[in-house]
Amino acid sequence: MKSRRRPYAEQRPHDLGGGVWSVPVPIPGNPLGYTLVYAVESPQGPVLVDAGWNHPDAWDALSGGLRSLGFDVSWVRGVVVTHFHPDHAGLAGQVRDASGAWIAMHENDAELVRLMSEYAARDHDDFQTDMLRRAGAGPAEAGQATGARPAPPATPDRVLRDGDLVDLPGRKLRAVHTPGHTPGHICLHLEDADRLFTGDHVLPGITPHIGIYPFDRDDVDPLGDFLASLDRIGELGSIEALPAHEWIFQDVATRAAEIRHHHEDKLEHLHALLAERAEPLTIWEAAAMMTWNRPWDDLSPMLRGMAAGEAAAHLRALEAAGRVGRLAGVDPVRFHALDS
Incomplete structure (x- = not known):
């Protein structure tokens, strides 16, 4: 039986044994509630797995939580970021300022961070608006x-690259490249204790957002990458999973298989929707017909945009499998089923 997702107010820092601790760090105004930041012991100071959202309340929770466990944030040796999203990487810079710690992430996400830093906010808005229009x-x-x-x-x-060991003296923490949620998402296998920090790749009660940006790209397949990454994590067996959200759970392989089946069902349902339509669908039309955690009409504009990104990833996976085609030379892009 799965645990209940508890609100942030009920969360506390915990000693998880074996030189691993967890610190819940709030995400203000977000239904996820908090990020679980982990500290892994080493003789030269703890290494954090993720850092939390960049907000004063989050900083107080992270630094105060470490203090309650017997650490000072100034002792942190390094921060390994599972992926570049702000609820994971947001406070990494502040930790570095306070301690001199290094920050590490997969090379693919590091490149995205560099591009984001060079991209003006106005250009970003124009890019987003045009992407949605084309959808x-x-x-x-x-x-x-x-x-x-x-x-x-x-x-x-x-x-970091796939298979690299993190600079963690006395421990064996290995990066496992698990793209899908982001191009450079990594899980981290603590091999000396056979535990897996799963970031957002495998969560116990929800599935991570898998989108494609821009929506109409045809040169990548993030959902296909994600499903392959789930299979790879499944090969690790029934080890303990330490995710970035919700709760710690046993048997990562079983949960990875459940998430794969969830997306396979969505792919079959989407293909059936396209097959029964007389006319090809835009990404936006497909998203409006798919099943989400609430009706399409109840989704906020921002959530509709995220749903469209996920619909685009599913359409692209079907296209890569030869089950869906896109019409050439049309704007907005439209998709149709290729088999029954």
Whole structure:
């Protein structure tokens, strides 16, 4: 039986044994509630797995939580970021300022951070609006669904590749490249204790957002990458998973298989929707017909934009599998089923 997701107010720092601790760090105004930041012991100071959202309340929770466990944030040796999203990488720069720690992330996400740092906010808004228009959103919806862009995270000092060992004296913490949620998402296998920090790749009660940006790209397949990454994590067996959200759980392989089946069902349902339509669908139309955690009409403009990104990833996976085609030379882009 799965645990209940507890609100942030009920969360406390915990000693998880074996030289690993967890610190819940709030995400203000976000239904996820908090990020679980982990500290891994080493003789030269703890290394953090993720750092939390860049907000004063989050900083107080992280630094105070470490203090309650017997650490000072100034002792932190390094921060390994599972992926560049702001609820994971946001405070890494502040930790570095306080301690001199290094920051590491996968080379693919490090490149995205660099590009984000060079991209003006106005250019970002124009890019988002045009991307939504090409997906089939009307002008009003395209303008409303963009949302504010968080400040780019701190540029990492070190990059990791699949199989690299993290600089963690006395321990064996290995990066496992698990793209999908982001191109450079990593899980971290603590091999000396056979525990897996899963970031957002495998969560116990929800599935991570898998989108494609821009929506109409045809040169990448993030959902296909994600499903392959799930299979790879499944090969690790029934080890303990330490995710970035919700709760710690046993048997990562079983949960990875459940998430794969969830997306396989969505792919079959989407293909059936396309097959029964007389006319090809835009990404926006497909998203409006898919099943989400609430009805399409109840989704905010920002959530509709995220749903469209996920619909685009599913359409692209079907296209890569030869089950869906896109019409050439049309704007907005449209997709149709290729088999029954």
